[in-house]
Amino acid sequence: MTIRQFIMPSALGLLGLLALAGCSSAKPEASVLATGVDLFHRASNEQRPSRADALRTIECHDAEVCAAKASCVEATAATAAALRLKQEAEAVLAAVEARTTSPDDPAVKALPGKLERASTLLTQGHDAMPACDKKILILRERYGL
16 A cells, blocks of 8 residues: 555545534534524513523534524524513512602603613514524524424
C-alpha cells in the first residue's frame, strides 16, 4: 500500500467524522429549542414570561440553531415583557379597587403609558413569531424532529 492510498481513505474518513461531529450537536440543540418554543406556545399568559426566559438560556453552537434561537428570543422576549407590564398594571388596578392605593398615586397615573408600551411590545412579539416558527419548522424538517 502506498502512502497516497493510505492517506486518501483516512483523510476522507476523518472529514466524514468531522462532518458528523459538526452535525451531532445541532440535532440535540434544535430539539431543545423546538421543545422550548412549543412550551412557550402552549403556556398560559402567566407562564409565558418564564418560558421566554428559559428560551434565552438555551445553549447553541450550530449557526442555524443559534439564528433560530435569536429569532425566537426576540419574539418571546417582547411578548413576555408585554405580559409582565400587563400583570403590573393589573396589580395597580387591584390596589386601587382595594383602596390601598390612591387614584392620585404615580403608579396609577403611569398606567396609560404602561399599557400602551405593553400593547406595542405585544404587537412586536406577535409580528416576530412567524419568523421564529418558520425557522423552527425548518430545523424540525432538517433533523427529523
